[in-house]
Amino acid sequence: MTATRVPSAPERLQMHDICKRFGSTVALQEVSFTARGGEVHALVGENGAGKSTLMKVLSGALAPDSGTMVLDGLPYHPRDPLEARRRGVAMIYQELSLAPHLTVAENILLGVEPGRFGLVARREMSRRAQEAMARLQHPEISPTALVGDLSPAAQQLVEIGRSLAVGCRVLVLDEPTSSLTSQDVERLFEVIGHLRQEGHAIVYISHFLEEVKRIADRITVLRDGRVVGGAPAAELSAGEIVSLMVGRRLDELYPRSPRVPGEAVLEIRGLQGVPLPLDASVTLRRGEVLGIFGLVGAGRTELLRTLFGLAAIRSGEVRLGVHAGPASPLRRWRQGAGYLSEDRAREGLAVGLSLADNLTLSHLDDLGPAGLVLPRRQEAAANRWVRQLGIRARDARQKVASLSGGNQQKVALARLLHSDVDVLLLDEPTRGIDVASKALIYELIDTLAAGRRIGDAAGALERPRAILMVSSYLPELLGVCDRIAVMCRGRLGAAQAVEDVTPEALLLAATGQEGVSDGV
Amino acid sequence: MASEPRLDSARSGLPSGWVQALGPVFGLAGTYLLFALIAPASFRSLDNLETIARQTAIVGAAALGMTMIMVAGAIDLSVGSVVALGSVVIAWLLQFAGASPLVAGLGGILAGTVVGLVSGLLVTRLRVVSFIVTLGMMLAVRGLAKSIAHEQKIDAPLTWLNDLLATLPAERQWMLLPAGVWLVIALALLVAGLLRYTRLGRHIFAVGSNEQTARLCGVPVSRVKVLTFLLGGSFFGLGGLLQFSRLTVGDPTAAVGLELDVIAAVVIGGGSLSGGEGSVFGSLVGALIMSVIRSGCTQMGLPNWVQEVVTGAVIVAAVALDRWRHRRVG
Numbered sequence: 001m002t003a004t005r006v007p008s009a010p011e012r013l014q015m016h017d018i019c020k021r022f023g024s025t026v027a028l029q030e031v032s033f034t035a036r037g038g039e040v041h042a043l044v045g046e047n048g049a050g051k052s053t054l055m056k057v058l059s060g061a062l063a064p065d066s067g068t069m070v071l072d073g074l075p076y077h078p079r080d081p082l083e084a085r086r087r088g089v090a091m092i093y094q095e096l097s098l099a100p101h102l103t104v105a106e107n108i109l110l111g112v113e114p115g116r117f118g119l120v121a122r123r124e125m126s127r128r129a130q131e132a133m134a135r136l137q138h139p140e141i142s143p144t145a146l147v148g149d150l151s152p153a154a155q156q157l158v159e160i161g162r163s164l165a166v167g168c169r170v171l172v173l174d175e176p177t178s179s180l181t182s183q184d185v186e187r188l189f190e191v192i193g194h195l196r197q198e199g200h201a202i203v204y205i206s207h208f209l210e211e212v213k214r215i216a217d218r219i220t221v222l223r224d225g226r227v228v229g230g231a232p233a234a235e236l237s238a239g240e241i242v243s244l245m246v247g248r249r250l251d252e253l254y255p256r257s258p259r260v261p262g263e264a265v266l267e268i269r270g271l272q273g274v275p276l277p278l279d280a281s282v283t284l285r286r287g288e289v290l291g292i293f294g295l296v297g298a299g300r301t302e303l304l305r306t307l308f309g310l311a312a313i314r315s316g317e318v319r320l321g322v323h324a325g326p327a328s329p330l331r332r333w334r335q336g337a338g339y340l341s342e343d344r345a346r347e348g349l350a351v352g353l354s355l356a357d358n359l360t361l362s363h364l365d366d367l368g369p370a371g372l373v374l375p376r377r378q379e380a381a382a383n384r385w386v387r388q389l390g391i392r393a394r395d396a397r398q399k400v401a402s403l404s405g406g407n408q409q410k411v412a413l414a415r416l417l418h419s420d421v422d423v424l425l426l427d428e429p430t431r432g433i434d435v436a437s438k439a440l441i442y443e444l445i446d447t448l449a450a451g452r453r454i455g456d457a458a459g460a461l462e463r464p465r466a467i468l469m470v471s472s473y474l475p476e477l478l479g480v481c482d483r484i485a486v487m488c489r490g491r492l493g494a495a496q497a498v499e500d501v502t503p504e505a506l507l508l509a510a511t512g513q514e515g516v517s518d519g520v
Numbered sequence: 521m522a523s524e525p526r527l528d529s530a531r532s533g534l535p536s537g538w539v540q541a542l543g544p545v546f547g548l549a550g551t552y553l554l555f556a557l558i559a560p561a562s563f564r565s566l567d568n569l570e571t572i573a574r575q576t577a578i579v580g581a582a583a584l585g586m587t588m589i590m591v592a593g594a595i596d597l598s599v600g601s602v603v604a605l606g607s608v609v610i611a612w613l614l615q616f617a618g619a620s621p622l623v624a625g626l627g628g629i630l631a632g633t634v635v636g637l638v639s640g641l642l643v644t645r646l647r648v649v650s651f652i653v654t655l656g657m658m659l660a661v662r663g664l665a666k667s668i669a670h671e672q673k674i675d676a677p678l679t680w681l682n683d684l685l686a687t688l689p690a691e692r693q694w695m696l697l698p699a700g701v702w703l704v705i706a707l708a709l710l711v712a713g714l715l716r717y718t719r720l721g722r723h724i725f726a727v728g729s730n731e732q733t734a735r736l737c738g739v740p741v742s743r744v745k746v747l748t749f750l751l752g753g754s755f756f757g758l759g760g761l762l763q764f765s766r767l768t769v770g771d772p773t774a775a776v777g778l779e780l781d782v783i784a785a786v787v788i789g790g791g792s793l794s795g796g797e798g799s800v801f802g803s804l805v806g807a808l809i810m811s812v813i814r815s816g817c818t819q820m821g822l823p824n825w826v827q828e829v830v831t832g833a834v835i836v837a838a839v840a841l842d843r844w845r846h847r848r849v850g
Binding site: 308310328329330331332333334339341346347348349350351352353357358361362364368371372373374375415 | 716717718719721722725726729730732733734735736737738739740796797
């Protein structure tokens with residue numbers, strides 16, 4: 001499956017001792033990185049580890065404070081992405097930079113249109129676009145198709161084709177599979193394998209370690225702006241990579257107090273949404289953490305949204321405590337449930353408003369006489385959580401937009417604590433935040449499930465909470481959950497005790513290969 | 521990038537709300553001082569201050585409603601038409617229905633409220649953006665006003681309604697400003713309090729800043745929007761009452777383009793077209809800035825176009841300054 005490695009692959013691009021600071025924050029510290037022709041070099045690390053900064057330096061979007069770069073034996077100091085592209089270094093970003101209203105050919109040759117006197121040679125353009133797609137072994141993507149009509153996977157291929165059309169030899173793929181289905185991932189891997197054989201140098205950024213293990217020839221791990229490890233992919237186990245990424249042993253990262261499962265607080269029977277989930281049944285008990293694992297697009301987020309009244313229910317039963325049936329988000333909050341959105345910036349937080357406004361929005365009660373909302377009381381309520389969760393902010397009036405990702409997530413989570421909910425629906429609670437914040441959130445989840453009072457060193461007991469947690473990151477689920485259920489193509493499997501599952505079995509179930517013999 | 525911003529950027533707290541309004545206040549002071557230096561002495565007279573206040577009242581009243589609507593992330597283009605409708609309804613009630621001035625005045629405000637309710641319902645039920653809905657309402661309401669008035673001005677008997685914005689007679693100089701101006705000031709305090717200290721107010725900010733977050737947090741988004749348009753419409757109706765008070769007739773062709781003055785006032789005062797920002801105080805200062813420019817240019821005998829060019833420049837400069845401040849604060 002894996003191509004034979006060329007031990008003496010030519011060094012195409014070298015980065016030496018790259019440093020970059022933003023104000024007082026050190027983003028990159030003496031980072032060295034080499035991309036070789038005919039090799040896939042994976043760059044892994046937590047969000048905030050410096051991956052994207054390093055790639056911005058590489059692609060000319062940021063100038064390093066110090067350090068040198070060499071491309072094909074010549075000094076390389078691109079002033080902007082355009083110059084980098086001319087030198088043959090192309091970035092394929094997560095958010096594709098295509099014009100949806102233009103055709104495939106127009107996109108591929110945007111800015112380098114063939115022709116003269118301002119007229120575009122359409123036939124020549126079409127031919128070159130077709131050639132580029134054929135090189136990617138996907139000639140079925142027509143040069144005249146509108147990019148907006150293509151699937152995300154096909155759009156990505158167009159983006160790669162655009163880089164090839166202008167002669168790029170170093171390709172940086174930033175989280176290329178995050179919005180792809182598993183079949184599209186296979187197709188993409190074929191394309192990458194093909195480009196590798198053609199002698200391209202490929203830098204592959206991902207936090208899906210399973211993918212990285214499969215596709216990469218070499219792995220470099222970044223943490224807090226430094227290279228903390230690097231080796232041929234075959235020599236690193238997934239566990240070793242994770243330990244390098246987080247910088248501590250896994251049992252320290254995931255605390256686990258004795259938990260006593262109590263009464264059922266959330267029961268779902270045959271829940272079907274519009275369009276997802278297709279079928280979900282599960283029971284969540286007080287004092288337990290139940291994880292839902294699955295691929296992006298499997299319907300996990302939709303399941304939580306349906307439960308919380310943010311999406312419509314087609315059929316099935318939901319019972320939250322004593323309340324049966326569907327309910328609006330407002331009612332759900334009042335019934336003692338809270339939802340943490342996976343998308344902080346777009347949905348989870350109103351980043352233009354203050355920390356206090358965001359934190360108290362779901363529960364503006366008891367903040368003044370006669371139902372009034374007094375700013376002082378609002379800020380006092382917020383400050384309590386700022387202290388207890390160690391949120392780094394100037395004061396409760398600070399705009400959320402100016403907080404770091406980890407602190408923003410703490411604010412979003414503190415909203416559930418302020419509303420004092422019993423059932424916490426957490427969607428990717430640690431996405432895009434630093435390790436320290438992650439550790440705090442894992443600890444918080446444990447505290448809530450065990451029923452200890454937050455911020456109380458003596459550990460005074462109050463009522464245990466119930467937590468339903470969705471995550472794409474398997475080690476995290478295995479670390480914090482009591483039971484795990486797998487969602488695949490809209491269907492939720494049975495929850496199993498975490499002691500009884502293996503990562504391999506969960507992954508197989510998530511990709512729909514569990515007990516399936518036709519082998520798609 | 522957890523670097524600590526040095527300047528206070530929280531724009532929703534009361535203290536920072538005042539900080540935010542300081543920019544427009546300096547703008548107002550600067551504009552006034554400039555004209556005080558270059559315009560004839562009559563500009564500096566107390567009488568002229570009163571005139572400026574009277575001329576600001578209509579835009580100011582409408583700006584109260586527009587501030588709420590724009591903070592909620594929406595816009596209402598039907599202001600001018602609603603003001604005309606309000607004045608027509610009042611004149612009609614006085615002239616043809618024999619209504620008392622109080623009932624007629626309330627009738628005008630009610631007309632605006634109903635228009636606001638309809639706009640709000642259309643925006644939330646049809647899920648069409650407010651710009652388009654109120655563009656339609658702007659035309660439809662103007663037509664409605666013309667139909668009620670049979671495309672003419674409606675004369676109405678003189679009542680105390682006409683004193684609301686009239687120059688104060690000598691025996692009532694103790695009031696300093698006409699009753700209509702005091703009314704706008706009192707309502708401004710009320711609206712500022714509503715936005716700051718009530719659940720509805722915080723919900724309006726939340727909906728304007730991020731509607732999805734608001735929905736997730738259990739804010740009844742549609743209800744908040746309808747209420748905002750409804751309250752906004754009632755302030756436009758009040759603008760109609762003040763318009764009637766000044767003209768003493770119901771004029772269906774009055775106040776064409778007023779919505780742009782009102783939006784400009786809110787924007788100069790720190791409001792944002794994308795919602796979640798704005799203050800009542802800032803909007804009133806914005807309205808005053810435009811009145812001062814108008815008054816100053818008139819007193820200097822400058823042609824009308826100068827005033828238009830200056831006002832246009834001030835609007836763009838105010839917003840550019842605000843953006844620049846935003847970027848610096850981050």
